[in-house]
Amino acid sequence: xxxxxxDNVVPGYDRKAVAPAVSFSVEEGNFLCIxxxxxxxxxxxxxxxxxxxxxxxxxxxxxxxxxxxxxxxxPQFTHSAKDFPASVxxxxxxxxxxxxxFRPFYSRVHKKRASENMQKLEIEDLSSSSFQExxxxxxxxxxxxxxxxxxxxxxxxxxxxxxxxPNASENVYQLLERMCQEEKAVIMITHDIKGALKYxxxxxxxxxxxAFFGTQEEYAKSTLSKEGGENVx
Amino acid sequence: MFTDILSKLMTYFxxxxxxxxxxxxxxxxxxxxxxxxxxxxxxYSYIGDGLSHVAFGAVxxxxxxxxxxxxxxxxxxTVLCAVLLLRRGRRSNIKGDAAIAMVSVGSLxxxxxxMNRFGTSANLSGDVCTTLFGATSILTLQPIDVYMCIALSLxxxxxxxxxxHRIFLITFDEEFAQSVGIAVNSYNLLxxxxxxxxxxxxxxxxxxxxxxxxxxxxxxxxxxxxKSFLGVSICSGxxxxxxxxxxxxxxxxxxxxxxxxxxxxxxxxxxxxSVAGWVLRECVS
Ligand SMILES: Nc1ncnc2c1ncn2[C@@H]1O[C@H](COP(=O)(O)OP(=O)(O)O)[C@@H](O)[C@H]1O
Ligand SMILES: [Mg+2]
Numbered sequence: 001x002x003x004x005x006x007d008n009v010v011p012g013y014d015r016k017a018v019a020p021a022v023s024f025s026v027e028e029g030n031f032l033c034i035x036x037x038x039x040x041x042x043x044x045x046x047x048x049x050x051x052x053x054x055x056x057x058x059x060x061x062x063x064x065x066x067x068x069x070x071x072x073x074x075p076q077f078t079h080s081a082k083d084f085p086a087s088v089x090x091x092x093x094x095x096x097x098x099x100x101x102f103r104p105f106y107s108r109v110h111k112k113r114a115s116e117n118m119q120k121l122e123i124e125d126l127s128s129s130s131f132q133e134x135x136x137x138x139x140x141x142x143x144x145x146x147x148x149x150x151x152x153x154x155x156x157x158x159x160x161x162x163x164x165x166p167n168a169s170e171n172v173y174q175l176l177e178r179m180c181q182e183e184k185a186v187i188m189i190t191h192d193i194k195g196a197l198k199y200x201x202x203x204x205x206x207x208x209x210x211a212f213f214g215t216q217e218e219y220a221k222s223t224l225s226k227e228g229g230e231n232v233x
Numbered sequence: 234m235f236t237d238i239l240s241k242l243m244t245y246f247x248x249x250x251x252x253x254x255x256x257x258x259x260x261x262x263x264x265x266x267x268x269x270x271x272x273x274x275x276x277y278s279y280i281g282d283g284l285s286h287v288a289f290g291a292v293x294x295x296x297x298x299x300x301x302x303x304x305x306x307x308x309x310x311t312v313l314c315a316v317l318l319l320r321r322g323r324r325s326n327i328k329g330d331a332a333i334a335m336v337s338v339g340s341l342x343x344x345x346x347x348m349n350r351f352g353t354s355a356n357l358s359g360d361v362c363t364t365l366f367g368a369t370s371i372l373t374l375q376p377i378d379v380y381m382c383i384a385l386s387l388x389x390x391x392x393x394x395x396x397x398h399r400i401f402l403i404t405f406d407e408e409f410a411q412s413v414g415i416a417v418n419s420y421n422l423l424x425x426x427x428x429x430x431x432x433x434x435x436x437x438x439x440x441x442x443x444x445x446x447x448x449x450x451x452x453x454x455x456x457x458x459x460k461s462f463l464g465v466s467i468c469s470g471x472x473x474x475x476x477x478x479x480x481x482x483x484x485x486x487x488x489x490x491x492x493x494x495x496x497x498x499x500x501x502x503x504x505x506x507s508v509a510g511w512v513l514r515e516c517v518s
Pocket of ligand 1: 013018036038039040041042044045
């Protein structure tokens with residue numbers, strides 16, 4: 001049984017569709033890359049999948065054993081208010097909150113998980129710094145660590161490597177690959193097609209009249225035949 | 234001179250109404266300064282102002298109707314308005330802002346008009362002044378007011394501590410909270426209801442005009458000194474209590490109006506924190 005099924009989902013705002021209807025399913029251990037030019041509705045689609053907005057038509061179905069509290073989300077990077085008082089540690093820990101159903105405070109397990117995720121993203125020495133005083137790439141890594149804390153089964157990422165240097169991007173890809181090996185599912189929007197195709201198992205492309213969904217090999221073949229080599233989204 | 238002041242204070246504290254004033258003052262200051270942190274950070278500073286005017290309107294109606302406990306009317310009306318305003322505020326920011334201003338000015342004007350037209354008291358401007366600035370009303374509290382205030386403050390404090398981490402998350406990143414299945418709307422509703430209750434309570438202390446000061450000043454002052462949410466929350470609570478206590482002491486010793494004195498002390502405290510924050514940053518870097 002798939003963790004998540006999109007059944008003819010049309011993402012959009014105020015009854016205006018921004019992308020064609022898409023249907024696909026994501027299973028445990030899958031690494032789905034969503035690609036497409038700017039403005040093709042990738043962000044709108046991922047917001048629909050995470051339940052932040054309703055689809056104009058169609059349905060997003062979760063497996064019975066899976067709930068939103070076991071997913072993590074890294075939103076598209078935006079510069080947030082400059083003066084919000086929050087330490088890196090507080091932000092990362094807040095990813096564990098979805099698990100604290102009736103518990104007011106974090107358990108030792110949560111604190112350990114937060115430290116581990118900070119280590120994975122190489123931000124443990126920033127843990128008591130102010131989140132707002134970090135660089136864009138550092139903030140992005142903090143938000144990734146937060147999402148890892150809540151992503152027990154699935155993680156959604158909207159251009160997670162847009163602000164990262166090549167080393168950090170590579171590190172993130174490897175992290176995500178390891179998550180797939182642990183039978184978690186990854187759904188990621190990216191413009192870094194070459195980097196992502198190495199790790200993706202499935203690709204959803206939103207460019208063109210009809211959306212394309214298939215395995216990584218099928219996608220590579222279809223773009224090769226269409227564009228003869230280097231693809232341009 | 235110091236012993237003079239001390240003995241003067243000792244005599245004052247033998248009066249029960251002075252003790253009541255301090256208990257109520259400290260509790261309200263603590264509640265509103267804690268709530269102030271998420272409200273200011275969520276850009277809801279104006280909600281406090283708007284709601285306090287609604288509370289003023291409701292108290293006017295209750296006074297005109299000769300109701301004994303004005304809280305019985307002002308509490309439900311203010312809570313209702315808080316819920317409606319936060320609903321609107323979410324849908325559209327510009328309309329939400331205008332709605333707050335309209336409700337705020339509207340209830341202020343209607344309240345004054347009612348008091349003016351149907352008020353039975355001989356000293357109208359005195360009454361209005363008391364409701365707006367809380368001139369001496371904190372010194373006229375009855376034991377029942379004090380018990381109610383203690384009960385409500387305890388509820389607010391417990392809720393704040395219990396939901397502290399959730400308050401942080403919905404303040405910092407509402408969308409992430411929603412995406413991992415946290416009931417964001419319920420917590421926003423809870424925040425609105427608590428805010429309304431604290432405002433109704435605080436009317437006894439500083440009157441409706443100056444409530445915003447109790448909510449905003451400690452939070453903003455604390456943000457000058459600390460960079461973490463926990464640090465700001467604790468500091469805000471402490472500043473709120475210390476400044477309000479100082480203000481009350483000064484007002485009793487110097488015979489000045491309690492509400493305005495408390496706010497002026499908060500203002501001075503804010504300036505002090507700004508300077509301290511600036512010095513700290515200069516020294517560190
Ligand atoms: N809040 C919004 N309200 C209405 N339309 C929007 C909103 N946000 C984005 N859009 C529109 O939806 C389309 C797709 O945007 P988006 O999903 O962000 O694209 P992508 O992430 O693929 O670059 C754009 O044409 C944009 O104009
Ligand atoms: Mg986007």
